[in-house]
Amino acid sequence: MPSLSYIAALNQALRDEMARDERVCIFGEDVCLGLTGITKGLAEAHGTGRVVDTPLSEQAFTSLATGAAIAGQRPVVEFQIPSLLYLVFEQIANQAHKFSLMTGGQASVPVTYLVPGSGSRSGMAGQHSDHPYSLLAHVGVKTAVPATPSDAYGLLLSAIREPDPVAVFAPTLLMGTSEEIDGDLDAVPLGSARTHREGTDVTVVAVGHLVPVALQVAADLADEASVEVIDPRTVYPVDWETLGKSISRTGRLVVIDDSNRMCGFGAEIAATAAEEFGLAVPPKRVSRPDGAVIPYALNLDHALLPDALELTEAIRAVLRR
Amino acid sequence: MRLIREFEEHCLEMAVTGTIVGGIHPYIGQEAVAVGVSAHLRKDDVITSTHRGHGHVLAKGADPKRALAELYGASTGLNRGRGGSMHAADVGLGIYGANGIVGAGAPIAVGAAWAARRQGRDQQVAVAYFGDGALSQGVVLEAFNLAALWSLPVLFVCENNGYAISLPVDRGLAGDPVRRAAGFGLTAAAVDGMDVEAVAEAAGRAVAACRAGRGPHFLECATYRFRGHHTVEHLMGINYRDEAEVASWTARDPLARQRARLAPAVADEVDAEIAALIAEAVAFAGSSPGSDPRDALDYLYAGMVPTRPGA
Structure with a gap:
């Protein structure tokens, strides 16, 4: 049985969805380099027109993804630090999440917020160690916290395909783990325990x-x-x-x-x-x-x-x- | 301009009677900006608007009947009564919504422009409207940077009406807006926002340059709101503007200025046409049904979530 690491699973999900759906694009810091490991090789495969290194402007690129999503793209936004979600809470909770209801269902905002390295990073102290998934659940943003590589693959796939904003948290303490995979990887529906x-x-x-x-x-x-x-x-x-x-x-x-x-x-x-x-x-x-x-x-x-x-x-x- | 003016005059009355709940942020006095810019926009161009958005939305082509119905909270409204004044949108017309947070629309417009280019719609532009107050929002400056960095077809329209809520611009803004925008690499200009032809001329140049792939532009329109920031100010008896100042700007009413350029018969014809449109809108909105309270969470998600009730 082949072994699949948690990071490779997320990478594979992005790779497969980008190949399947031309609308999928990635925004974030150091995503072309693949600093977190998750986007590694994607810029080479799909070009820097679809895998976009952004300046350190989390608020702007989060809402940029909202605008692009309304205009027909399927953006994935990567945040290097979980606490960056506090910076973009307005853009996620108040803009992207509310757009569908506020417009009476005229359009939805299919953006995936990918948060690798969430939770304690052992020694990264106060501003890099939060695990703020409850906050997003509280405001009603669909939120996944996959526990295994196969779930990481399947939930990220579903997140990207979902017509609404979805946050996917990858806990730091799982990112080094692997799983023996028996059979094909598949999408995991949101809301299935x-x-x-x-x-x-x-x-x-x-x-x-x-x-x-x-x-x-x-x-x-x-x-x-x-x-x-x-x-x-x-x-x-x-x-x-x-x-x-x-x-x-x-x-x-x-x-x-x-x-x-x-x-x-x-x-x-x-x-x-x-x-x-x-x-x-x-x-x-x-x-x-x-x-x-x-x-x-x-x-x-x-x-x-x-x-x-x-x-x-x-x-x-x-x-x- | 006449349509926006009469639409808003009616809204002001309805905000007093309570037919329009939540009050409005009146655009009266600033009509030349939305109309001058929109003269150059096509249906597939995108705009993001502000809390003071009626003018932008109507000028971009939203149906006045459905816009008014939205403010009445009717199910026939642009947003089916779910958005109201501060979120009026017509996505099919490229109107990505008025917005309740100052400056929040700017990066959304940049995203729409990015998507247009990605999808090969090279001729499309996105217009981000905001006020002088939004120049103090970091996300707007971040949006300038991204648009300039990636040379996106965005026109940033700053309606400088002199006040960020009650704070005069000279107490809220360091430096000069045009120079600030130019510093980000935007092609920036200032124009008399009380003259629709001046706005149209400047916006025409900027929009054409955006369509030609010459990167993002910035247009500062010097304008003035004849009313308060929000209708609640009137109720509270709040006043922070000098009477002489208000009078000096109302004397420059963009509608009066444009009327003087038209043959009286043409102007009268426009007035009559608008009066009929408004009457039609009032009749439509007034006879439109509301929504069932059991449907209050409709449209929360495009994909299903079985939302649990609160009790």
């Missing part, structure tokens, strides 16, 4: 790089408990049907995601489960603390991130009740 491990005692909902962490914890706890691990794959829209079935069956829920706690993705999953899914015991969240700013020193950085130990304790806590 993936049950990675079936179980009967507790449902663990894990996002992004915390999916492999959750799977390891579930394996380690196999003698104690039967843990079901579900990756929602897109944090907006959420596959409530798959989550609801699992949570209703196990009656117990732990959510682990790398958001800040207040209004984070985990809060929404826990709230919906409490309202609708008949929890037997109160749910648990494992997240970053409220309003976390990641400090520089490595031990401090790691101290604020959700990890296997916290997840293990949370699972045991919901099982004890």
Whole structure:
């Protein structure tokens, strides 16, 4: 079985979509060089007319993509740093996302925002270590956080084909991973969760790089408990049907995601489960603390991130009740 | 110009009666700019507009009936009542929308121009309208840079009406707009924005140069809004402009100036034609149905998302 790396999967998705659809083009910083690895070789293959190095003008090139999309292109915009999304929140949340409704459906804005290197980069400190997918989910931008190379390929493909703006976050801690691929790669529909491990005692909902962490914890706890691990794959829209079935069956829920706690993705999953899914015991969240700013020193950085130990304790806590 | 003026006079009344909710940002006084520029635009050219957008939208060819219906919140409106004054759009006519954020349309216009070139539509231009206040928005300056860097067919039209909301331009803007634009490599000029023929002449040169592939242009139009920034100012009794200043500009009313150039019979004919158009628009908007509140989130996405209700 061939091995596929996470970065190669994203690169392949771009390569395939650019070959399939002439409208697909790429904007971003250092994209011709392929500094993040994701766009490597695409300028050589498709020319600098379609793979466009931009100056460091995130706000302008984000809205430039909006204008180009309304005019018939399918732009992919790469951001080198997740915090750049704060800079372009106006352009994404207030312009691109609202265009369809505000114009009464006259046109939509099919742009993909690609955010590689999201989450802690171990030592990159306060302004390079956020993982702000919950923010986009909150305003209603379709948002994917793929956990495996094949999902990265499939979700990016779907993002580019979607008629609305879609953000795709590639967590730093996954970008060095690989997967043995059995069969063909294919598109993964937005809003479809993936049950990675079936179980009967507790449902663990894990996002992004915390999916492999959750799977390891579930394996380690196999003698104690039967843990079901579900990756929602897109944090907006959420596959409530798959989550609801699992949570209703196990009656117990732990959510682990790398958001800040207040209004984070985990809060929404826990709230919906409490309202609708008949929890037997109160749910648990494992997240970053409220309003976390990641400090520089490595031990401090790691101290604020959700990890296997916290997840293990949370699972045991919901099982004890 | 007469159409925009009468359209807005009616809107002002309707903003008072509450038929138009949210108030409007009146364009009255600035009509020569939109009309002078639009005289050179084709249907497939793109414009991005501002919060003060009625003039740009109508001058680009939007149907006054549907424009007014939009302001009435009717389902027959340009945006099916989902956009209102600040977001009026007709994408099929290249009108990528009025915009509620100052300066936000500039990079969108640059994107439309980029796409036109990419798609081989070399003759197409994009016009970005904005005010003097937008020259203080970083994204506008970034848009200048991208357009100049890639030599895109964009005409940036700065309507300098002297005030960024209430802040006079001399307290909000360092340097000179034309020199600032020229510094980015735009071909820049200033024109009397109260004279539709002067605007048309300058815009004609700029648009032709854009179509000929001679890169982006910038046109500063010196103009004045005869009314407040927004209709709410009148209700609040806010006044920050000197009466003599207002009088000196209203004396230069672009409509009066143009009327003087026309034979009286022609001018009267135009007035009568516009009165009929407005009456038709008022009748259309007034008899148009609203939308069902259950459909309030229609058009949120082009692709499906099963949106959960709030309660």
